[in-house]
Amino acid sequence: MVFPKGGIMQKTRINEEVIKMRFDDVYGRYKGKQIRTDEAAELLGISVRTFYRKRERFEGEGFNGRFDYRLGKPAVNRAEDSEVQKMTRLYEERYRGFNVKHFHEYAQREHGLTYGYTWTKNNLEKSGLIRKSKRGGDHRLRRERRVMEGMMLHQDGSTHRWIPALDYHLDLIITMDDATSKITSGFLVPQEGTDSSFQGVKETIEKHGLFCSLYTDRGSHYWITPEGGGKVDKHHLTQVGRGLKQLGIQHIAAYSPQARGRSERMFLTLQDRLPKEFELNGITTMEAANEYLKKVYLPRHNQQFCVKAKDEKSAYIPWIGGDLNEILCHQEERIVQNDNTVSYEGVRLQIPKDDGRYHYVRTTVQVRRYIGGDLGLFFGNRCLGYYDAQGHLKNEKMELKAA
Numbered sequence: 001m002v003f004p005k006g007g008i009m010q011k012t013r014i015n016e017e018v019i020k021m022r023f024d025d026v027y028g029r030y031k032g033k034q035i036r037t038d039e040a041a042e043l044l045g046i047s048v049r050t051f052y053r054k055r056e057r058f059e060g061e062g063f064n065g066r067f068d069y070r071l072g073k074p075a076v077n078r079a080e081d082s083e084v085q086k087m088t089r090l091y092e093e094r095y096r097g098f099n100v101k102h103f104h105e106y107a108q109r110e111h112g113l114t115y116g117y118t119w120t121k122n123n124l125e126k127s128g129l130i131r132k133s134k135r136g137g138d139h140r141l142r143r144e145r146r147v148m149e150g151m152m153l154h155q156d157g158s159t160h161r162w163i164p165a166l167d168y169h170l171d172l173i174i175t176m177d178d179a180t181s182k183i184t185s186g187f188l189v190p191q192e193g194t195d196s197s198f199q200g201v202k203e204t205i206e207k208h209g210l211f212c213s214l215y216t217d218r219g220s221h222y223w224i225t226p227e228g229g230g231k232v233d234k235h236h237l238t239q240v241g242r243g244l245k246q247l248g249i250q251h252i253a254a255y256s257p258q259a260r261g262r263s264e265r266m267f268l269t270l271q272d273r274l275p276k277e278f279e280l281n282g283i284t285t286m287e288a289a290n291e292y293l294k295k296v297y298l299p300r301h302n303q304q305f306c307v308k309a310k311d312e313k314s315a316y317i318p319w320i321g322g323d324l325n326e327i328l329c330h331q332e333e334r335i336v337q338n339d340n341t342v343s344y345e346g347v348r349l350q351i352p353k354d355d356g357r358y359h360y361v362r363t364t365v366q367v368r369r370y371i372g373g374d375l376g377l378f379f380g381n382r383c384l385g386y387y388d389a390q391g392h393l394k395n396e397k398m399e400l401k402a403a
Contacts, residue, residue: 172270188290
């Protein structure tokens with residue numbers, strides 16, 4: 001068999017000659033008692049034990065016994081070239097753009113790949129399908145996690161082209177536990193705001209219970225900041241701040257992106273993975289994407305990326321305070337006009353006939369705008385009516401509701 005110049009056999013012969021020359025020189029000096037055993041081993045770049053073994057083989061069989069028997073032979077667990085080609089073709093044709101870890105998960109789960117992450121990464125690099133990873137930066141200290149789940153949650157949003165089939169950006173709203181990195185709520189909306197914050201808190205409480213504190217940025221729907229870049233005003237609350245206070249949840253402000261490093265890193269992972277998963281599964285609408293998030297992606301994400309809390313106990317407590325919708329909503333006061341109506345954001349709400357009172361003219365009532373846009377009208381704890389977003393009365397039944 002003729003191998004081309006520079007092939008594997010030629011390289012093996014060169015290696016053998018170099019090793020033979022080095023060993024011959026070191027062994028001669030060792031036998032002449034010019035160097036000690038440990039010095040001979042160090043010159044050859046091997047351990048003393050390995051030097052003894054090679055010396056015995058050399059003295060018994062000469063150079064034929066001194067060489068490494070593995071030179072020129074493929075490893076017993078070496079993958080066939082066809083397996084490498086199959087893997088690289090799969091990546092190129094279906095998963096191009098996926099990071100190695102994400103691709104490796106899919107290849108194992110969906111296509112029965114049995115080789116490890118390192119094998120996959122090395123062969124993708126050799127084939128030129130991915131770039132070699134850069135060396136990590138300087139080590140930075142990280143804020144310690146809370147010791148128990150439910151002690152503190154992060155809430156943040158990220159604007160991104162999450163659905164490749166759409167030519168516009170959406171906001172992904174994530175609520176995440178600090179102790180475990182578990183995503184307790186995640187969904188896409190056209191724009192981040194008060195309603196999306198309420199929804200994330202509501203979904204978390206309904207699934208897990210009431211938590212202790214919420215860590216957010218200083219966005220205008222979270223905090224009032226008198227001076228740009230300055231401290232937040234903890235006395236004048238936004239609708240979100242009022243809702244959290246009503247629930248007994250401490251609201252904590254982050255003063256820099258670095259302070260939100262845990263959620264920022266999580267969004268990098270999601271920005272890398274989610275668009276590819278949406279495209280791979282033919283998802284083209286926000287509604288379908290939210291369904292996929294809820295039923296498929298988030299359970300799998302939490303199973304893979306969650307960490308174990310230091311304390312196995314939970315700081316969540318069951319919510320027994322009534323309808324969360326009546327707290328996690330916009331609440332504003334209005335004066336009833338002479339025609340027994342209330343004006344709110346360009347919509348006129350007609351108070352229906354009430355057997356308990358002739359009229360409410362000049363009284364102060366509370367308008368509640370719920371997640372989704374529906375409205376409620378309250379006099380104290382008494383519900384005067386529910387309306388759709390256009391102001392049409394939905395329910396004439398008067399009910400007493402806890403505020």
